[in-house]
Amino acid sequence: MNYKNFPMVPRVIFGRGSFNQLNEIIAPKRLSMDAPFIYLVDDVFKSNSWLTSRILLSYDDRIIYISTEEEPKTTQVDNLVEDIILSTKERPSGIIGIGGGSMLDIAKAVAIMLTNEGETKSYQGWDLVKNPGLYHVGIPTLSGTGAEVSRTTVLTGPEKKLGINSDYTPFDQVLLDPELTRSVPREQWFYTGMDCFIHSVESLQGTYLNAFSKSYGEMAFDLCKEVFLNDTDLSKEEAEDKLMMASWHGGMSIVYSQVGIAHAMSYGLSYVLGIKHGIGNCIVFDQLEEFYPKGVALFKAMKKKQGIQLPKGVCTDLNEEQMDAMIDMALRLEPLWENALGKNWRRKISSKQLKQLYLKM
Missing domain, CATH: 3.40.50.1970 (Rossmann fold)
Structure with a gap:
């Protein structure tokens, strides 16, 4: 090998x-x-x-x-x-x-x-x-x-x-x-932090997972829970330090593996609608219970604790050409789908399924 x-x-x-x-x-x-x-x-x-x-x-x-x-x-x-x-x-x-x-x-x-x-x-x-x-x-x-x-x-x-x-x-x-x-607006702090959390979930649940990526992914996952779900609230300085290290570990976790469905679909959102990466990941991940049930449940708990409301209906007014472009962009990212669903991923996901997911967002 x-x-x-x-x-x-x-x-x-x-x-x-x-x-x-x-x-x-x-x-x-x-x-x-x-x-x-x-x-x-x-x-x-x-x-x-x-x-x-x-x-x-x-x-x-x-x-x-x-x-x-x-x-x-x-x-x-x-x-x-x-x-x-x-x-x-x-x-x-x-x-x-x-x-x-x-x-x-x-x-x-x-x-x-x-x-x-x-x-x-x-x-x-x-x-x-x-x-x-x-x-x-x-x-x-x-x-x-x-x-x-x-x-x-x-x-x-x-x-x-x-x-x-x-x-x-x-x-x-x-x-x-x-x-x-220290001056990052609260919503942006959450969306960008969730980018890291989603990195760790997609890495840890992916078919490319190995001991190298797992060790970093678990650290990022745990640090994100500390920052966004901790009942004994951290000081601002502690939260800043921990989230910066979560970001580093989350990035390392995908160096030797890959991200997955949320990233693939958010690339589509960004390409067609110009939605920024962090919030795009959140909008998509919020609808992916079928693929990442535990991760999405934790995400929703973090969203509630932090008082974050995601935009609704971002894909409602898309015409057929825009929807097709979004789906095509997402499906081009083959390594992401293979990591998420395995080598036979094309049998497990379809354009029709992606359209139904996008229309929920």
């Missing part, structure tokens, strides 16, 4: 206030005065001097603020790469992504596309990247997506929503500072 030899993030620093060490961490990686560091920062921090004032720019270093109102697109990455190439004297020393999962995915994709020819859409898939990307650093300001540790980026292209899944995608350095998550 051939076992996959996956790369992991080689360097990680964890701790409250560790963001202050960013400059000393990246300084040895500077290639020259004309090779800047490019900071890709979620534009919610544009007026947040508490964070931005601690980014120390030298020489031609530059901050590019990016809106993550919409899911990341391949064309967005292409435009950023062109802008960086035209505005720098030499190839940058590195890309530093600061933000939630969308921002981290954009940073990973930009680092790859600065060293690989062509358009980003050509690299959507598994192991299509030929050259190592630029040195890239991930600094999450949300906990749950696992983007800080995964070997994929989630991008919407002209024809599909699919990541650049490669050995060159993972960050070279990750900085985990739970303090950076």
Whole structure:
């Protein structure tokens, strides 16, 4: 049997206030005065001097603020790469992504596309990247997506929503500072945390499960229960610390396995309706009792305890063409279905079943 030899993030620093060490961490990686560091920062921090004032720019270093109102697109990455190439004297020393999962995915994709020819859409898939990307650093300001540790980026292209899944995608350095998550709105905190919980459920119940992914999945699962169901409420700091570690473990749990039905179907929601990944996963998972009975029961208990109301009727007004596009997008993600239902998954799920599930959402 051939076992996959996956790369992991080689360097990680964890701790409250560790963001202050960013400059000393990246300084040895500077290639020259004309090779800047490019900071890709979620534009919610544009007026947040508490964070931005601690980014120390030298020489031609530059901050590019990016809106993550919409899911990341391949064309967005292409435009950023062109802008960086035209505005720098030499190839940058590195890309530093600061933000939630969308921002981290954009940073990973930009680092790859600065060293690989062509358009980003050509690299959507598994192991299509030929050259190592630029040195890239991930600094999450949300906990749950696992983007800080995964070997994929989630991008919407002209024809599909699919990541650049490669050995060159993972960050070279990750900085985990739970303090950076302190201003996350409550609903977003829940939706992103549930992304992590769903990672663990889909990994633990998948046919790809092994001792490696199981150990990480169980840790993420237990930490999410502590954060979202604990009757003796944790302090805000404890919850931030635990959820950041849950995110890391949830991401690790799918490195050597895979996600499942909720992710496949939420990709469809995102591709057709532009629904963001975290809330999309929640909308889908809420209807998947048939496939993940225990996980969905726990999810509903967490939703009730946290006072979260999910949007209703998001697929009600879809026309036939939109519904077909959503179903087609979901079914393209074959590894996710195989993990969820086994090698004969096509016999166990149909377009008609998916349509019935979507219409409940």
